[in-house]
Amino acid sequence: xxxxxxxxxxxxxxxxxxxxxxxxxxxxxxxxxxxxxxxxxxxxxxxxxxxxxxxxxxxxxxxxxxxxxxxxxxxxxxxxxxxxxxxxxxxxxxxxxxxxxxxxxxxxxxxxxxxxxxxxxxxxxxxxxxxxxxxxxxxxxxxxxxxxxxxxxxxxxxxxxxxxxxxxxxxxxxxxxxxxxxxxxxxxxxxxxxxxxxxxxxxxxxxxxxxxxxxxxxxxxxxxxxxxxxxxxxxxxxxxxxxxxxxxxxxxxxxxxxxxxxxxxxxxxxxxxxxxxxxxxxxxxxxxxxxxxxxxxxxxxxxxxxxxxxxxxxxxxxxxxxxxxxxxxxxxxxxxxxxxxxxxxxxxxxxxxxxxxxxxxxxxxxxxxxxxxxxxxxxxxx
Amino acid sequence: xxxxxxxxxxxxxxxxxxxxxxxxxxxxxxxxxxxxxxxxxxxxxxxxxxxxxxxxxxxxxxxxxxxxxxxxxxxxxxxxxxxxxxxxxxxxxxxxxxxxxxxxxxxxxxxxxxxxxxxxxxxxxxxxxxxxxxxxxxxxxxxxxxxxxxxxxxxxxxxxxxxxxxxxxxxxxxxxxxxxxxxxxxxxxxxxxxxxxxxxxxxxxxxxxxxxxxxxxxxxxxxxxxxxxxxxxxxxxxxxxxxxxxxxxxxxxxxxxxxxxxxxxxxxxxxxxxxxxxxxxxxxxxxxxxxxxxxxxxxxxxxxxxxxxxxxxxxxxxxxxxxxxxxxxxxxxxxxxxxxxxxxxxxxxxx
Numbered sequence: 001x002x003x004x005x006x007x008x009x010x011x012x013x014x015x016x017x018x019x020x021x022x023x024x025x026x027x028x029x030x031x032x033x034x035x036x037x038x039x040x041x042x043x044x045x046x047x048x049x050x051x052x053x054x055x056x057x058x059x060x061x062x063x064x065x066x067x068x069x070x071x072x073x074x075x076x077x078x079x080x081x082x083x084x085x086x087x088x089x090x091x092x093x094x095x096x097x098x099x100x101x102x103x104x105x106x107x108x109x110x111x112x113x114x115x116x117x118x119x120x121x122x123x124x125x126x127x128x129x130x131x132x133x134x135x136x137x138x139x140x141x142x143x144x145x146x147x148x149x150x151x152x153x154x155x156x157x158x159x160x161x162x163x164x165x166x167x168x169x170x171x172x173x174x175x176x177x178x179x180x181x182x183x184x185x186x187x188x189x190x191x192x193x194x195x196x197x198x199x200x201x202x203x204x205x206x207x208x209x210x211x212x213x214x215x216x217x218x219x220x221x222x223x224x225x226x227x228x229x230x231x232x233x234x235x236x237x238x239x240x241x242x243x244x245x246x247x248x249x250x251x252x253x254x255x256x257x258x259x260x261x262x263x264x265x266x267x268x269x270x271x272x273x274x275x276x277x278x279x280x281x282x283x284x285x286x287x288x289x290x291x292x293x294x295x296x297x298x299x300x301x302x303x304x305x306x307x308x309x310x311x312x313x314x315x316x317x318x319x320x321x322x323x324x325x326x327x328x329x330x331x332x333x334x335x336x337x338x339x340x341x342x343x344x345x346x347x348x349x350x351x352x353x354x355x356x357x358x359x360x361x362x363x364x365x366x367x368x369x370x371x372x373x374x375x376x377x378x379x380x381x382x
Numbered sequence: 383x384x385x386x387x388x389x390x391x392x393x394x395x396x397x398x399x400x401x402x403x404x405x406x407x408x409x410x411x412x413x414x415x416x417x418x419x420x421x422x423x424x425x426x427x428x429x430x431x432x433x434x435x436x437x438x439x440x441x442x443x444x445x446x447x448x449x450x451x452x453x454x455x456x457x458x459x460x461x462x463x464x465x466x467x468x469x470x471x472x473x474x475x476x477x478x479x480x481x482x483x484x485x486x487x488x489x490x491x492x493x494x495x496x497x498x499x500x501x502x503x504x505x506x507x508x509x510x511x512x513x514x515x516x517x518x519x520x521x522x523x524x525x526x527x528x529x530x531x532x533x534x535x536x537x538x539x540x541x542x543x544x545x546x547x548x549x550x551x552x553x554x555x556x557x558x559x560x561x562x563x564x565x566x567x568x569x570x571x572x573x574x575x576x577x578x579x580x581x582x583x584x585x586x587x588x589x590x591x592x593x594x595x596x597x598x599x600x601x602x603x604x605x606x607x608x609x610x611x612x613x614x615x616x617x618x619x620x621x622x623x624x625x626x627x628x629x630x631x632x633x634x635x636x637x638x639x640x641x642x643x644x645x646x647x648x649x650x651x652x653x654x655x656x657x658x659x660x661x662x663x664x665x666x667x668x669x670x671x672x673x674x675x676x677x678x679x680x681x682x683x684x685x686x687x688x689x690x691x692x693x694x695x696x697x698x699x700x701x702x703x704x705x706x707x708x709x710x711x712x713x714x715x716x717x718x719x720x721x722x723x724x725x726x727x728x729x730x731x732x733x
Contacts, residue, residue, distance in 0.1 A: 001648060001651055001652060001655070004655055008714060008715050010714065010715055010716040013715055013716050014716060017716075049719060050713075050719065051713045051715045051717050051719070052711070052712075052713045052715065052716070052717020052718045052719040053715075053717055054717070054719075055717050055718045055719065056716060056717045124583070124584060230715045230717075346725040347725055362725075365722075366720065366722045366725075367719045367720050367722070
């Protein structure tokens with residue numbers, strides 16, 4: 001298949017793995033520990049597990065730390081409770097992306113609310129939600145907007161469309177979050193041992209590459225913005241190790257076929273028109289992070305579910321036994337969490353990282369909990 | 383405008399009413415006019431409350447009865463490559479066939495939603511009759527219930543089936559043994575993607591047909607080639623990933639499959655790429671997974687490829703001993719990963 005197979009060539013993968021092994025060994029030896037590389041984005045976590053990259057790379061010199069870039073995973077319980085409360089209103093059709101349906105709140109998930117009679121519908125795009133609003137003029141249609149800068153433009157454009165159409169029965173429950181303050185919060189963590197970052201590809205497609213400069217300049221960590229095919233991830237990793245070997249700290253862009261240096265200005269303009277930064281936003285596992293979320297501007301109050309409806313807006317503490325925060329910061333591995341695979345499983349997730357396949361714990365549980373690494377055999381010469 | 387048009391519609395299209403399930407004249411009419419002519423066979427004809435099957439006929443075919451039931455709620459009821467009627471026959475025939483049984487008789491229970499067009503019902507019934515004829519089974523007893531509008535979605539069908547297993551055939555999920563090979567009879571995920579596209583919820587247009595087909599003929603050919611088939615299961619909901627996990631866990635073995643060998647239709651593969659679906663978990667309605675002793679692999683493979691339901695048969699992996707209870711995929715990219723049981727529902731109402 002074109003545009004897929006050329007990014008999954010096993011021969012090129014082997015060459016890159018050999019090069020990565022060669023670069024990683026002296027770097028790890030100098031540190032007396034494996035290199036720790038954070039892939040910020042859940043999409044990369046998924047690629048790493050889906051294609052078995054984790055088992056192709058040397059575990060003694062290289063460790064992936066799975067970052068906070070799964071928007072479903074970092075959603076705090078209180079916000080899920082707000083969703084459920086909105087969905088339970090008799091006149092509301094609550095629309096959401098599918099993977100948010102299973103996120104547990106303190107009184108169950110949207111999936112459970114649906115089973116109890118709430119009108120919760122899965123959509124593939126905010127425009128589908130707007131169409132539902134058009135088709136049901138007598139109902140209030142709320143779209144559960146979530147995601148990083150990747151999904152913000154499509155939500156913003158949908159709101160602008162709704163305003164043009166005068167679609168009064170459509171609103172957003174806005175849970176969009178921004179990646180930069182969160183990376184900064186991780187970098188400020190006193191326990192930090194990260195050596196470098198694989199930067200989020202599709203966020204960068206919108207915001208460009210310059211917002212990451214502080215990582216290289218202030219925190220002296222290299223970052224490579226990476227694509228999502230397995231060769232993209234290996235290539236980016238190689239670029240990162242090359243920077244480390246040459247003692248460079250730069251923002252490099254491996255995903256040039258998608259990510260323009262300056263980002264996407266029409267998308268950014270739509271986002272700026274509709275949204276403004278919140279003072280702070282609560283993240284599951286990470287706590288409150290300043291300026292890490294957006295809300296709708298006052299000019300769009302009619303389309304803002306938080307203004308249109310009374311929401312409980314309760315702050316619910318993460319379950320005590322749950323160590324999502326430490327996993328997110330790379331302090332512990334998913335399987336080192338006290339409840340991993342016991343009280344917390346993909347069937348009954350306790351922490352959010354166990355919910356989505358892009359969450360580190362679910363990925364570990366599904367793809368990585370059994371050691372399947374094949375013993376290395378010296379290649380026979382023929 | 384609708385108010386004017388609606389009564390005309392009612393006159394133009396006869397529909398199922400609550401009376402059709404009431405046990406009275408309307409129901410008898412439905413049976414006489416729609417069901418009997420389609421399913422016509424000597425065991426059904428007397429219209430007793432039960433079909434009476436001579437034991438001697440069964441005993442002549444083997445020494446064990448296979449008995450299974452399944453309920454079909456697929457939405458939409460018609461899709462490229464089949465409909466709910468064909469599915470309800472093939473699905474139950476296949477559940478019998480996976481024991482190596484010769485499928486013989488089916489029952490058929492309808493739950494109809496008030497308001498369903500009679501023409502629609504007739505179409506489904508005829509499709510069931512055709513599928514039964516093609517599979518060489520008879521629909522010998524049945525039941526019809528009608529529920530109020532909204533209490534069901536158009537039509538649900540339950541079929542139960544019986545078949546006979548020949549002496550000596552011993553197919554079980556517990557029999558996978560290190561060294562065995564794993565075979566599938568063709569491209570995976572066709573049914574799941576066909577249904578997804580038929581729902582028109584995605585702005586995707588592609589020609590994918592459901593693989594809905596009976597498999598007992600293929601199984602008979604496999605048993606002729608190798609009477610000692612170890613495991614056999616049709617990969618319906620949950621796809622081959624689920625079946626392989628069931629085998630690995632029941633037999634306490636490890637199953638390794640090679641992604642590059644797994645047969646996939648290019649269009650299905652494309653749809654999976656776009657939608658983020660894993661074809662290993664997608665539903666099939668005419669695909670089986672077989673675990674076969676290695677020394678019989680070539681003869682079984684040849685017998686399957688010679689059968690119309692197995693033209694694209696492929697060996698996709700093998701059984702090893704450790705780590706027991708797990709399924710491991712060697713990706714085409716060169717890595718290995720676990721293939722776990724599916725969590726939650728990938729697509730509701732697929733069959």
